[in-house]
Amino acid sequence: MSLPTIDQYPTRYRFHYCPLDGTPLARKVIHGMERQYCPACGWIHYPNPNIAATVVIEYQGGIVLLKRNIEPDRGIWHLPIGHAEFGEDPADAALREVHEETGLILADLQFLAYEHSPSYGDARLFYLVFCFTGRAIGGTLVTDLAENSEAQVLPLEDIPPLKWSSQRTALTAYRRLLHERER
Ligand SMILES: [Zn+2]
Structure with a gap:
């Protein structure tokens, strides 16, 4: 390559x-x-990639999706996602972003997969996204109007195709995890 x-x-x-x-x-x-x-x-x-964390949140029998309210890609649905701060463990970034973006508190955070791919804002820039899943055990689902205009909870099977490859990677790994849990 x-x-x-x-x-x-x-x-x-x-x-x-x-x-x-x-x-x-x-x-x-x-x-x-x-x-x-x-x-x-x-x-x-x-030069290094941007580092981010995204989370498949199990909440009230479904998965939490947010509607993006900033560019690029304003209007798309996505899993909670955010940049890790310098010095911040991606798992800690995942918990922090989830709380900031949704108001939810997670337990049992589990690593699913990572995605390394070009940025949708500038294809010459790269993102390294750590994908996690976790169970909401507290808080109330709210929408952070600065970055997201709406939140919804959908059963896994009803989630529409998501635009960002990191989100598809996260959901694919999450489905595999559910399959393993059932065995
Ligand atoms: Zn110098």
Whole structure:
């Protein structure tokens, strides 16, 4: 597989100057790839994917879906999802995002799968999404109007096809988990 080159980096990684001392960056092969580096201090640019967590929430016999109210993809239905903060374990990010976006408190959080794929906002950027499932044991389902306009609870079999690949990965892994629980 061919990896993105410096000239294929997403907009947010188009660096021209060293972030530490402002020296114009140069390029050379470091650890097998051409990378940007600072000739003055030796800083090397290692771009990383965005890290996020999404959760299949079991609540009142169904799964919680939210209607997105921000761009990109305003209006789509999705599972609760959010970025992990720097230094934050993805499992902790999952619990925090669920509480912020839905008001629910989860128990028995379980890792399902991960998804690594291009961002829908900028295909040159990548997302590493950790998919979990958990059972709501407290709180009341509310909608965070800043990011979501509606919430609904649907039986698993009634969930429509979801746009984001991370969500499809999460649901596929969740169905597999249910199958294993039944055995
Ligand atoms: Zn520097």
